[in-house]
Amino acid sequence: MPLVEIHRLSKFFGGLAAVTELNLDVMQGEILGLIGPNGAGKTTVLNMVGGTIFPSRGKIIFNGEDITNFPPYRRAQRGIARVFQENLLFGNFTALENIRLGFHLHSRMGFAEKLFNRQSTRNKEKVWLGKAFQMLEYVGLVEHTATAAINLPHGKQRLLGLAIALATQPQLLLLDEPVSGMNAEEVEGMVALIKMLREKRGITCVVVEHNMRAVMGLCDRIAVLNFGEKIAEGLPRTIVESKAVVEAYLGTE
Numbered sequence: 001m002p003l004v005e006i007h008r009l010s011k012f013f014g015g016l017a018a019v020t021e022l023n024l025d026v027m028q029g030e031i032l033g034l035i036g037p038n039g040a041g042k043t044t045v046l047n048m049v050g051g052t053i054f055p056s057r058g059k060i061i062f063n064g065e066d067i068t069n070f071p072p073y074r075r076a077q078r079g080i081a082r083v084f085q086e087n088l089l090f091g092n093f094t095a096l097e098n099i100r101l102g103f104h105l106h107s108r109m110g111f112a113e114k115l116f117n118r119q120s121t122r123n124k125e126k127v128w129l130g131k132a133f134q135m136l137e138y139v140g141l142v143e144h145t146a147t148a149a150i151n152l153p154h155g156k157q158r159l160l161g162l163a164i165a166l167a168t169q170p171q172l173l174l175l176d177e178p179v180s181g182m183n184a185e186e187v188e189g190m191v192a193l194i195k196m197l198r199e200k201r202g203i204t205c206v207v208v209e210h211n212m213r214a215v216m217g218l219c220d221r222i223a224v225l226n227f228g229e230k231i232a233e234g235l236p237r238t239i240v241e242s243k244a245v246v247e248a249y250l251g252t253e
Contacts, residue, residue, distance in 0.1 A: 002061075003028040003172060003204050004049065009058035011044050011228075018044045019228045022058070026172070031198055031205045033219035033236075035212075037248055041228040042208040043085070046174045049206070050082040051075045062172070079171035083178060087157040091150030095141055095160055098149050099132040102167025132167065139163045139193065155186040162193070173197065175207045179214050187211065191218050216240070224248065 004026035011019045019041040026032050034042050047053045049060055051072035060068045067075055072082075090098050136142045139159045144152060149160060158178060165173060178194065179187040191214055197203040209215050215222065215236070222239045224232040226248040232239055239245055 001028055002026060003063060004206075005059075005061040006045075006049070007059040007061070009045070009048060009060065010056050011041075011048060011053065012056045017228050019048070019055075019225075022225075022228075022230055024223055024230065024233070026204060026206055027221075029198060029202055029204055030220045031194065031207060031218055033215045033222040034206060034208045034225065035210075035215060035222060035239075036225035036231075039227075040225040040248075042225055043176055044228075045225070046082070046176055046206065046208055049172075050080060050174050052082075076168055076170075079169070080174065081165035081168045081170035081172070082174040083158075083161050083165050083176060085176040085180065087154070087161055089149040089157060089160060089164075092148055094146050094148055095136060095144045095152065095163075096129065096132050096146065098160060099135050099163050099167050100129055102135075102164040103128050103131060135163045135167055138166070140189070155182045158182065158186075158190065159193075162190075166197070170203060173203050173205045175205060175209075177209055178207065179209060179211050187214055190214075194218060 002025040006022055006024040009019060009022040022045065034045060036042055048055050051070055054069065059066060062078060062080065067078065136145055139162060141156060141159055144156060149157065152160060179190050182190065194205060195218065198205060207219060219236060221234065222236055223230055224239060224245050231244045231248060232242045
């Protein structure tokens, strides 16, 4: 059954139509690729699903609930997490501290607990730091526990961003170019990790990515946008053979 239902979703910036009348379902437990040429509207769709911008019209249904007008924090509470194209980290905080901040939605510590620094507060903090450390292990960054995020190489920063998103315990993970700027070995590792998130944790993923080799090896299904409109949808092998997709990427004579 669909985890996400997108109905006639449109976004206009002034007179520019960034996304037009998009209908798309994201099935529970699948990895859906969203591809298209530069400026096709892919990131705008992620922004609307994640709540950083609101649609001009249309609806977004998540787990049967209309979340179209929910702010980002309410969507995060419902189980939607986002990994942005840029590495949005607290640069002077360690990798462990960055992930600990990602758990804040579930820590449930009240103001009085934090103010008076009770033993119960300290015990809870130890638990959450332990969970953050486990997340570092999960993404392969345990050797960088005490490293400031700003000092991590690009590929490691991408992994840290993913770990922070996972700390919110999402059902749906929105990934905007997760392998951008990575070398071949790092790309292979990220693809394997995303697959493992689905297989071991049941996380549904929507992936925007320009690396076609990664997309074809990762995604169960692909939707293609061009000038804000969906021009194709299907299995990877059918997408690469689509005349409309080839024309969108390469043009026509």
